Amino acid sequence: MLTVTMTVNGQKVAKDVDPRTLLVQFLREQLNLTGTHVGCDTSQCGACVVLVDGKSMKACTMLAAQADGCEVTTIEGLAKNGELHPMQAAFKEHHGLQCGFCTPGMIISAVDLLQQNPDPSEHEIREWLEGNICRCTGYHNIVKAIQHAAQDMRS
Amino acid sequence: MYAFNYHRPNSLDAAAQALAANEDAKLLAGGQTMLPTMKQRLAMPSDLIDLSGIAELRGVCEDGDAVVVGAMTTHAEVAANEIVRSKIPALAKLADGIGDPQVRNRGTLGGSIANADPAADYPAAVVGLGATVKTNKREIAADDFFVGLFETALEPGELVVSVRFPVPEAAAYAKFDHPASRYAIVGVMVARTGGGVRVGITGAAPSAFRQTEMEQALAGNFAPDALDGISVSADGLNGDIHASAEYRAHLVGVMAKRAVIAARG
Numbered sequence: 001m002l003t004v005t006m007t008v009n010g011q012k013v014a015k016d017v018d019p020r021t022l023l024v025q026f027l028r029e030q031l032n033l034t035g036t037h038v039g040c041d042t043s044q045c046g047a048c049v050v051l052v053d054g055k056s057m058k059a060c061t062m063l064a065a066q067a068d069g070c071e072v073t074t075i076e077g078l079a080k081n082g083e084l085h086p087m088q089a090a091f092k093e094h095h096g097l098q099c100g101f102c103t104p105g106m107i108i109s110a111v112d113l114l115q116q117n118p119d120p121s122e123h124e125i126r127e128w129l130e131g132n133i134c135r136c137t138g139y140h141n142i143v144k145a146i147q148h149a150a151q152d153m154r155s
Numbered sequence: 156m157y158a159f160n161y162h163r164p165n166s167l168d169a170a171a172q173a174l175a176a177n178e179d180a181k182l183l184a185g186g187q188t189m190l191p192t193m194k195q196r197l198a199m200p201s202d203l204i205d206l207s208g209i210a211e212l213r214g215v216c217e218d219g220d221a222v223v224v225g226a227m228t229t230h231a232e233v234a235a236n237e238i239v240r241s242k243i244p245a246l247a248k249l250a251d252g253i254g255d256p257q258v259r260n261r262g263t264l265g266g267s268i269a270n271a272d273p274a275a276d277y278p279a280a281v282v283g284l285g286a287t288v289k290t291n292k293r294e295i296a297a298d299d300f301f302v303g304l305f306e307t308a309l310e311p312g313e314l315v316v317s318v319r320f321p322v323p324e325a326a327a328y329a330k331f332d333h334p335a336s337r338y339a340i341v342g343v344m345v346a347r348t349g350g351g352v353r354v355g356i357t358g359a360a361p362s363a364f365r366q367t368e369m370e371q372a373l374a375g376n377f378a379p380d381a382l383d384g385i386s387v388s389a390d391g392l393n394g395d396i397h398a399s400a401e402y403r404a405h406l407v408g409v410m411a412k413r414a415v416i417a418a419r420g
Contacts, residue, residue, distance in 0.1 A: 002161060019161035019203070022190075043191050044335075046257060055231070055260045061190050062261065065161050066183075066205060109256070130337065131255025 004068045008033070009077030017064050024048045024059035026067075027074060035075035035104050039133070046132035049105035050074050056112035058131070075104035078111070087111050087149045096145030098136035106132050110146045118154055122147065156190075157199040165208040167316065171291050175312045177202040182314055184227060184266030187258050212265070212316065215239055220322050222246070226265025226315040231256070233264065243284070245326040245344065245418070249276050252330065254337050265315040268300070271307050271362060273393060274338035278363030279328060280320070283344025283355025287319045297355075304361040323348045325377075327417035329410040330358070333397060340398050341406035345414040347377055354411060359392050359403045369411055377419065379412040 005014040008031060015030050027033045027050070039047030041060050048059040051073040078085035084092065087107050097103045106129070113120060113128045120128065125146050126139070134142060160177075164170040174180050181200035183189055184207075192198045206212055212227035215236045222242050224233060233239055234251035253259055253267075253276050267277040268288065281288065281297045288295045290313045300308050309315070323346040330342035339358035343366075346353045352373040354366040372381040387404040394400035 018158070020156040020158055020193075041194070043187065043258070046255070049257055056257050057260050058257045061187055061258075063161070063186070063190070063205075065163070066186065066207065068163075112256070128256055131257045 002065060004064050006067050006069065007071045009073060019063065019065055021064045022060055023050070023052075023062045023064050023067050023072075026064035027059060027072070033074050033076050037101055037104055039101065039105075044131075044133065045102070045135075046105040046109060047102050049108045049132065051108060051112060054112075054115065056109050073108070075107060078107070085111070086152045087114070087146070090145040090149035090152065091142070094141055094145040094148055096138070096142040098134070098138040102132060102134045102136075106134070106142055110149065113146070114150055114153060119150060120146075156193045157196060159193075159200050160202045161205065162202060163205040163208045165210075167209055167211065167291055167314075170204055170206060170209060170314065171312060173202065173204045174314065180204055182206055182269070184269070185229060185261040185263040186266075187254070187262040188266065188270050188272065206265075206314070217242070218319065221319045222322060223317050223319045224264050225317050227263050230254070230259035230262050230264070230267075234259065242322045243320055243326065245323075245328050245346070246280055246284070246320060249280050249328040249342075249344070252276065252328075252332070252337065264318060268318070269307060269309060269315050271301055271305050272338070273304055273361050273363075274333070274340070274358045276328070276330065276339055276342055276357060279330075279339070279342045279344040279355045279357035281318060281355070282357075282363045282365055283328070283353050284320045284323060284326060284346050285348065285350075285353050286321070289316045289319065290314060291316055298365070301362040301364075306362070321348065325418040325420070327414045329413035329417060331406050331410055341403050341410050343407065343410040343414045345373070345411060345418050347373070347418065352377065356407055356411075359407050361391075361393065366407065366411070373415065377415065379415045382408060382412055382415070 001016045037047040039045035043061040050059045180202035183203045183205045213225045230250040230253045240247045326346035328344045330339045341358040344355040354369045357363045387407045389400040389404040392400040
């Protein structure tokens with residue numbers, strides 16, 4: 001066992017883990033943060049995307065030990081004071097989801113995109129979502145939601 | 156995933172010691188291939204030595220007429236780096252086309268070339284740009300580094316420290332990527348340098364290689380027409396459900412022409 005310490009959604013946590021514990025297992029099973037989903041579990045679908053030190057990463061392809069000392073933000077950490085994050089609000093408003101399974105990863109990934117590029121074109125959004133798969137194929141509204149969130153966040 | 160001991164040394168010496176101390180130890184760079192492989196139980200290292208705590212392995216600097224990239228520099232960092240973008244834009248573009256944004260935020264140059272996946276992008280850059288791989292023991296020329304399928308010249312206990320890419324006069328990378336994984340079905344890096352032209356190819360064969368016939372033709376005339384009439388043999392090339400060896404041979408010619416057109420600007 002090893003002890004990992006990290007800040008998750010603003011709260012400091014320290015837990016003992018088996019070295020082979022994936023970050024997504026740690027979040028879901030030890031911290032009960034089940035908003036981060038396990039989709040393919042093979043690094044392809046992006047349902048498990050979280051922010052680690054501000055950058056989007058696949059929590060199924062990272063050990064909890066590798067996040068030791070890092071700041072992690074999951075979908076549960078986006079809303080502030082009971083108000084949805086503008087990206088969450090845009091997904092709701094523009095129905096950027098069908099079954100909703102891919103949504104946490106889509107939203108976190110989109111938040112990272114806007115950090116780097118506050119005014120992305122439709123093409124840039126679609127390129128960025130390369131690592132996020134929606135098996136309902138609901139991409140049109142997802143892209144629309146991100147475009148509106150970008151607009152809201154710039155104004 | 157099978158159980159293992161986890162180490163996160165903070166110096167190169169400590170990492171090399173940990174590697175030498177355990178016969179079945181493996182290095183962990185960005186983990187974007189290593190961890191999926193372990194999850195499928197295709198690898199069962201006794202010890203995993205995480206290199207992320209060693210500061211000297213990360214970053215980009217200029218060194219004379221070359222750009223030196225630390226082994227643990229991520230693809231996203233290479234793609235965004237101002238030195239790389241201004242000196243070797245082809246390398247920045249290659250890094251920006253690997254996998255997807257999340258993979259690029261963790262995957263590293265050192266991990267990619269040490270793994271030597273036949274479809275990885277970076278081997279084309281190392282071979283095509285005539286880079287030198289610096290390890291904790293020696294320097295290895297690009298032409299000697301990739302030995303075979305997932306096989307490099309690295310010896311047990313040896314780890315990649317950095318890669319030195321000479322700045323070319325002009326270069327470009329063109330790849331025909333697999334639409335799902337973005338791995339290269341075929342990727343070609345063409346570079347024109349003071350010493351001639353280099354053509355590095357990935358995806359087509361068990362390991363990255365140079366296409367010398369194309370290099371000679373382009374040295375005389377750095378134009379896509381110079382490649383007309385060069386036929387690439389399918390002998391020894393990879394064939395799988397995605398592309399036959401014959402199709403890959405054809406793609407080598409097409410991608411090489413596209414790279415030359417892009418390099419001419």
